[in-house]
Amino acid sequence: MSNYIHVPPGSPEVPKLDITVSEREGPGYRQGALQLLRRLRPHWRPEEVTLQLFTDGITNKLIGCYVGDITDDVVLVRIYGNKTELLVDRDEEVKSFRVLQAHGCAPQLYCTFNNGLCYEFMQGEALDPEHVCNPDIFRLIARQLAKIHTIHAHNGWIPKSNLWLKMGKYFSLIPTEFADEGVNKRFLSDIPSPQVLQEEMxxxxxxxxxLGSPVVLCHNDLLCKNIIYNKKRG
Structure with a gap:
């Protein structure tokens, strides 16, 4: 991980819309999503828009928006989870997204909004652990990651790792106890103490x-479900 991301010259600007989308299911997030679509897909009729909630995200809510039965043009609305900005620098995330898009390693980013972003839906299958054990698939993943690692996104600067800074920030957010007695008991018995974790770090x-290992651009959230495999394209 590096501490400075430079968006390539000529990269398309990403609009920032002053819209907040409710995290709650139902009319709240539909209303917010439709506000975004009025800007991104003004020709779509609101009453014809279908919203599909994806449930594979851990910290974010992801909604697919499309018209009728046509799924060739799907707008994904990602709503950030509550207080996830404590863990993720959202401005740097958008810069990284734009860098990857410029190198053909990410879908098109349509816009950001107050508590999330909208981007292109990529046709394919979100992978499971058994998929990534398939040699044909894990070799494709390795090649794509190698491509990401070779991207020079620092405008001539020598990148420095921000791993330890990030780890220190995460440690500062670790709770010392939980109000729920059962949760607190499991926390104290199953999780190593902060002192042990600090010593390990x-x-x-x-x-x-x-080690002298080079500092490169990394994905940093490589869950199986974050990898989309299109069998036709390979």
């Missing part, structure tokens, strides 16, 4: 910092 930092 210090051990990792000492050894990894001396």
């Amino acid at each position: 210090a051990w990792m930092k000492e050894r990894l910092s001396n």
Whole structure:
């Protein structure tokens, strides 16, 4: 991970819309999604728009928007989870998205809004663990990741890792206890203490910092469901 992302010159600007989409299912998020679509797909008739909620996200809510039975043009609306901005720098996320898009490694980013972003739906299948054990598929994944790692997104700067800064920030967010007695009991019994985790991080930092491994652009959220496989395209 590096601490400076430079968007290539000539990359299309991404509109930032002053719209907030409710996280709650029902009329709330439909109304917000339709507000976005009035800007992104003004020719769509609101009463004909179908919203499909995807349930595979861990921290975000993802909604697919399309008209009728036609799924060739689907707008994805991603609503950020509550307080996830404490973990994710949203401005840097958008920059990274634009860099990857410029190199053909990400879908088109249509816009951002107050609590999320909209982007192109990519046809294909979100993978499961058994898929990534398939040699034909994991070789494709490896090639795509290698392509991402070779992207120079620092405008001549020598990139420096922000791994330890991020890890330190995550540690500062670790709770010391939970109000729910059952949850708190599991937390204290199953999770190593902050002191143990800090010692492990210090051990990792000492050894990894001396390996001389190059700092490259990374995905950093490589869950199986974040990998889309299109069998026709390969």
